[in-house]
Amino acid sequence: MKHNATLSRPNNKKTPCQNAQQVHRDSIPHIDSKEIFGAEIQYFRLDPRYWETVLDRFQDSGLRCVSTYVQWRTHLVGPPDKRHPAGILDFDGRTDPSLNLLRFLDLIHQRGLNLNFRCGPFCCNEMVHGGYPPWLVLGDPKMMVWDSQNRTTQGYWIGKKEGSQPSYLHPDYLVWCEKWLTEVDAIIQPRLASRGGCITMLNLDNEISYIVRDGFLDSDYNPVNVAPGGYWHQFLQGKYGSRVRLVDPPRHVPEEVGRDLPLYLDWIEFKTWVMTEYIRRLRAIHESNGVSDVTFMTNFNPHRPEGVPTRMPAFEEALGKRGIAGYDFYRGVFMSYSGYHSMARVLKLMNATLKYTWSAEFMSGTWNKLLGNTRVSDDHMRFMARCALAQGCKSICWFMFHDRDCWGDAPVSSHGHARTSLEVLREAPRILFKEIRNWDALVPRMDVAVIYDLIQHQHTAIGDPMPCADNALHVGRPVIDAVSAGKSSAEYEGLFRLIEQCGVQAGAVDILCDPERLEDFPMAFLPGSAVIERRALKTLRKYVARGGILVVTGPLPRRDERGRMISFLAPDQFIWHSEWIAQDPPEEEDLENIHKVSEWMESQGICPHVRLRPSKVVSWVDWQDGGGHREFRQPRNLGSAILHEGAGETVLFVLNHYCEAARFLVEFGRHSPRHLVNLSTGAVHLVKSKRVELDIDRKSAEIYRVVFPNEPRKKLT
Numbered sequence: 001m002k003h004n005a006t007l008s009r010p011n012n013k014k015t016p017c018q019n020a021q022q023v024h025r026d027s028i029p030h031i032d033s034k035e036i037f038g039a040e041i042q043y044f045r046l047d048p049r050y051w052e053t054v055l056d057r058f059q060d061s062g063l064r065c066v067s068t069y070v071q072w073r074t075h076l077v078g079p080p081d082k083r084h085p086a087g088i089l090d091f092d093g094r095t096d097p098s099l100n101l102l103r104f105l106d107l108i109h110q111r112g113l114n115l116n117f118r119c120g121p122f123c124c125n126e127m128v129h130g131g132y133p134p135w136l137v138l139g140d141p142k143m144m145v146w147d148s149q150n151r152t153t154q155g156y157w158i159g160k161k162e163g164s165q166p167s168y169l170h171p172d173y174l175v176w177c178e179k180w181l182t183e184v185d186a187i188i189q190p191r192l193a194s195r196g197g198c199i200t201m202l203n204l205d206n207e208i209s210y211i212v213r214d215g216f217l218d219s220d221y222n223p224v225n226v227a228p229g230g231y232w233h234q235f236l237q238g239k240y241g242s243r244v245r246l247v248d249p250p251r252h253v254p255e256e257v258g259r260d261l262p263l264y265l266d267w268i269e270f271k272t273w274v275m276t277e278y279i280r281r282l283r284a285i286h287e288s289n290g291v292s293d294v295t296f297m298t299n300f301n302p303h304r305p306e307g308v309p310t311r312m313p314a315f316e317e318a319l320g321k322r323g324i325a326g327y328d329f330y331r332g333v334f335m336s337y338s339g340y341h342s343m344a345r346v347l348k349l350m351n352a353t354l355k356y357t358w359s360a361e362f363m364s365g366t367w368n369k370l371l372g373n374t375r376v377s378d379d380h381m382r383f384m385a386r387c388a389l390a391q392g393c394k395s396i397c398w399f400m401f402h403d404r405d406c407w408g409d410a411p412v413s414s415h416g417h418a419r420t421s422l423e424v425l426r427e428a429p430r431i432l433f434k435e436i437r438n439w440d441a442l443v444p445r446m447d448v449a450v451i452y453d454l455i456q457h458q459h460t461a462i463g464d465p466m467p468c469a470d471n472a473l474h475v476g477r478p479v480i481d482a483v484s485a486g487k488s489s490a491e492y493e494g495l496f497r498l499i500e501q502c503g504v505q506a507g508a509v510d511i512l513c514d515p516e517r518l519e520d521f522p523m524a525f526l527p528g529s530a531v532i533e534r535r536a537l538k539t540l541r542k543y544v545a546r547g548g549i550l551v552v553t554g555p556l557p558r559r560d561e562r563g564r565m566i567s568f569l570a571p572d573q574f575i576w577h578s579e580w581i582a583q584d585p586p587e588e589e590d591l592e593n594i595h596k597v598s599e600w601m602e603s604q605g606i607c608p609h610v611r612l613r614p615s616k617v618v619s620w621v622d623w624q625d626g627g628g629h630r631e632f633r634q635p636r637n638l639g640s641a642i643l644h645e646g647a648g649e650t651v652l653f654v655l656n657h658y659c660e661a662a663r664f665l666v667e668f669g670r671h672s673p674r675h676l677v678n679l680s681t682g683a684v685h686l687v688k689s690k691r692v693e694l695d696i697d698r699k700s701a702e703i704y705r706v707v708f709p710n711e712p713r714k715k716l717t
Contacts, residue, residue, distance in 0.1 A: 030295070030322060031356050033394045033440050034433045035114055035200065038065030039364065039401035039411075039425065043104040044074050046402065046414060048097040051107060053416030054402050059111050061411075061422060062429040065200065066108055067116040067360075067397050071123050072180050075099055086179035091187060105191060109198040116297065116397070118203035119184045121177045121282075122166065124211060124301075143170050145210065148217035148251040153210075165210065167222040168278035169231055178285050185289035194293040202294045203360075204282045204319065207301040207328065208275045214308045214467045216253060216267070220274065231277075235270050253463050257478040261531070261563035264462045264478075265455065272311055279318035295322050299360035301468075302328040304342060305349060306457045306489040308467040313353050313513050326360030326397070329388065333366075333380045334699045337638055337657045338586035340387050341497055342470070347391040348496070348508040349452055351444070352517060357392050364398035364421065365410035376409040378421040379700065383655075385428060386701035390642045390653035392444045398425060427680070431703060435679045441647035446507025447608040448601065449521040450495050453511050453536050455561055456488040456529045481558050483530035487580060491527035491554055494582025495597075498589055499525070501637045502598040503611040515539040518548065523606055528554015528580060532568075533561050541569060549604050550574035553581045575600060589636060607669045610652065612641035615663040615693060639664045639696070643706075650706035652676060656696035663695050674711070676704035 041054060058066065077095050078088030093100025108115050144152040144164040152164045166173040191197030210219040225231045226249055233246045249267050257264060283296055296319045300310065316325045327346055331339040350357040363384065366376050385396060400407055403414040411422040432439040461467060463485045464474035473493075475486030499506040506525070509518050512535055518524060524543065537560070544550050556568045556576070581593040619633040639662065640655040650671070656662050668690040676685040676692060680703065685692050696702055 031324065031440070033358070034429065035064050036358060036395040036397070037429050037432075038063045038067055038114070038116070038396075039398035040067045040361070041401050042068055042404060043101065044069075044071070044098050045404035046098070048093070048100065048103075050414065050416050051104060054412055055107055055111060055113070057412050057416055057418055057422065058401060059113060061426045063425060064429075065114040065116055065397065067201075067203075067399075068104075068118060069123055069206070070101060070117060070119040070184060072119075072121055075101070080179075086176075086183050089183055101187065105187075105198065109191070113198060114193065114200040115198045116201035116203060117184075117188055117199050118206060119181070119188075120205055121180045122205050124165075124205070124207045124209070140172070142223070143167060143172050144222070145213065145219050146221040146223075147213070147219065148221055150221060153213040153218055165213070167220055167224055168208075168274055169281070170222060170224045174281060177282065181282070181285045182289055185286060185291050188286075188294075189290045192291065192294055200295060201297050202286065202291065204279050204286075204296055204298050207299055208278060208315075209301040209303075209308070209310075210271070211301060212466070212468055214271075214303070215465050216264075216462050217251065219271065221249065221251075225270075225274065231274065232270055235273050236266065239266070254478050257462070257480050257563075258559075259563040261480065261559065262561065265458050265561060268458050268461055269311075272314055276314045276318040279315065283318070283320060283323075295324060296320055297324050297326060297360065300325065300327045302330050302361075302470075303468045304470050304473075305346060306460065306473070306493060308461065311454060311513070312350065313510075316354055324356045324358065325354060326358045328361035328399075329359050329384075330361075330363040331384055333374065333376055335380060335384050335387070336586070340655075340657055341493070341500075341586060343384075343388060344391045345493060345496055345508070347388060347393055348446075348450075348506070349510065351392040352452070352508045353510045353513045356394065358395040358397075359388060359393055360397055361399040362388070362396045364425070365400050365403070365407050367406055369403075369406065369408045371408055376421065378419075378424050381411075381421050381424045382427075383699050383701055385424065386653065386703065387640075387655055389428075389432070389703075390444070390640065390655060390701065394440065396428065401425075431679050435705070436651060437649050438647040442644040442649060442651060443646050444507075445505070445609040445643045445645060446521070447504045448499060448506050448606060449509045449518060449524040450492065450499070450506045451511050451518075451524055451526045451536075452492065452508050453526075453529070453532055455531050455533050455536075456492065456527060459529070459531060460486045460489040480530035483555055487583070488527045488529035488554070491529075491580050491582045494584065494589070495525050495527060495553070497586060498582050498594050498597045499601075500640055501589060501594050502601065503613045503637060503639075503641070504601060504606070504608045505640075505642055511536040511539055518543050519546070521548070523549040523551065523601065523604060526550060526552045527582075528552055528578075529557050530555065531559045531561065532557035532566070534566070537566065537568070544569060544573045551577070551600055553577045554579065587634070587636065587638070591635060594636065609643045609668075609670055610641045611667045611669060612639050612654065612664050613637055614639060615665050618658050618660055618662045620660040634658060641666055650708075651679075652704045652706050653701060654694055654696055654704070655701040656698060659698050661695065661697050663693055665691060665693050667691050671706070671708070673706045674709045675707050677707060679703045679705060 075089045076087045077090045080087045090099045091101045141152045143166055145167050147153050188199055191199050193200045213219045232249055236244050250263055298315055329343055364381055366374050400410045402412045403410045411419055411425055463477045473486055473490055475484055496506050560566050584590055617635055619631055621629055621631050624630045638657040642653045644651040672690055673687045675687055
């Protein structure tokens with residue numbers, strides 16, 4: 001290991017608290033999180049007699065934005081003809097009262113609520129009860145997604161596993177899209193908020209991806225893409241110029257990759273290109289129909305970006321200047337420590353790359369009517385939501401607001417009965433927009449960086465047969481210079497846990513998307529890998545030349561994105577630990593490796609905004625396999641403290657991921673607060689010598705206002 005303890009701190013021009021996330025938000029003043037906070041109400045899955053009751057519950061909760069699918073197949077009551085090119089559609093309930101979309105929109109408008117209009121046309125995940133019409137399901141297979149063996153592939157991962165998915169850029173499919181969108185745009189256009197209506201957001205399809213067919217060889221080999229002169233060749237010419245040698249896409253995964261690496265990377269990048277081009281086409285159709293003065297949005301399918309590598313800003317750019325991209329978060333109950341970190345990593349990457357961080361679908365129910373042992377308690381919902389807010393999620397759309405077919409334990413029943421979890425939806429906007437003075441101005445403060453270089457995760461994706469299997473990160477072929485796919489992705493994921501278990505917060509830096517953001521951090525961790533982008537290497541050289549402290553754990557990169565050999569940094573410019581240190585499963589991290597990370601940070605004088613550690617080792621007594629019970633001890637730090645600052649306000653989130661209540665010692669590094677005020681209970685906690693001890697229940701989170709000596713005193717309780 002190379003460890004140069006004399007490395008200097010960076011001489012940054014920016015203040016330690018300034019970061020790219022704040023710069024992004026300053027450029028989009030139209031976003032008001034209070035107006036986006038909401039939940040999903042699907043009118044066609046409710047008895048119309050309960051629409052008003054459910055909407056009244058929604059309004060009383062303080063939420064502002066109703067989100068709903070408007071599904072092609074749901075409203076379809078007859079096949080297409082010359083007068084009805086998209087099919088005969090019922091929007092006024094003449095064939096079924098539950099299809100009276102126009103009345104539902106009127107009810108939303110009467111209550112002064114906002115609406116996110118989610119009209120597909122594909123509405124992925126909704127093929128059985130909605131989505132595209134049957135003549136696309138049963139129609140010409142040439143219009144569908146093909147795999148590497150020229151077979152149509154399975155559609156969304158639904159119970160029956162039936163149907164196929166349309167090839168996004170197939171001209172016949174786009175013609176059908178235009179027919180449907182023309183019908184719904186006639187409803188949307190006069191009801192836009194800019195024209196005095198309720199529609200503030202418009203979903204450019206739902207979860208645009210290949211879902212269970214995201215594997216390298218599964219999509220999309222439709223001839224419209226891969227035939228000579230097709231989109232694949234257009235993509236290559238756009239990237240490399242018109243004189244590029246046009247090649248066929250890869251149709252197998254090799255055991256080893258070297259100088260032929262660009263072909264495999266290009267095929268992965270092409271998948272994103274197709275999806276973002278699809279978004280542009282849909283937006284162009286809406287705009288040609290007069291629907292433009294609206295916030296276009298799309299939502300990412302809830303899979304790890306390390307397993308299905310996607311350049312998030314490319315989606316955001318395709319949405320236009322006012323567009324925002326959200327992520328769909330679903331977790332098991334109670335949310336595990338692993339589940340928390342997978343969510344936190346996504347949010348950290350969104351903070352680093354998108355102009356606005358939010359969740360377009362956030363779990364508030366479960367996929368079963370017969371619940372059994374699977375319940376979505378208010379405790380879980382509160383914990384999950386506060387963990388997301390702590391890591392920079394600025395607004396939430398809960399999914400679902402009510403029970404419906406194949407969905408239960410929502411905050412409201414299908415008849416509008418309120419459940420205890422409804423209080424979670426009520427308290428979130430109260431705390432964020434009433435107790436906190438300017439929630440949108442607050443930015444979570446990170447102390448060190450973990451570098452996200454997409455090429456590392458593309459290496460993983462080349463060999464991954466099922467990227468959407470979120471709990472099984474692929475490790476194996478192809479090998480690049482003796483480095484197996486998946487190892488770098490695992491290191492990236494694990495580094496966040498090791499750093500947080502030191503009581504410090506790590507932010508993500510997408511080194512290609514926003515290289516300047518690296519200068520905000522005194523120390524950055526780079527997962528060891530076989531490859532690195534040349535632009536990323538150039539950024540790292542600049543970073544260490546200015547005094548930034550770089551730590552590499554694992555093998556040093558030897559190739560660039562073109563498969564060419566490279567020379568990494570000089571050995572005296574960074575800290576190098578030649579072995580990976582973050583490969584262990586969550587809650588089983590090697591204690592020596594946690595200590596190593598802590599030593600590196602302390603030896604370089606890293607001063608976190610706030611540091612947290614349990615007051616003592618947390619233990620509990622529980623049943624053991626084979627009968628009886630015993631004491632369990634968890635020597636790792638499973639607590640989190642995240643400080644938010646902005647517009648003269650300072651807020652602290654403290655999270656307890658243990659299964660047992662615990663006391664935590666919180667120490668402020670850069671501030672000297674007078675006391676903390678719990679924004680849920682009003683309890684006041686004195687801070688002495690920058691330290692305060694807080695008692696937090698198991699699997700829960702508390703939010704505190706940080707009060708400084710120069711602020712007006714209030715009576716302590």
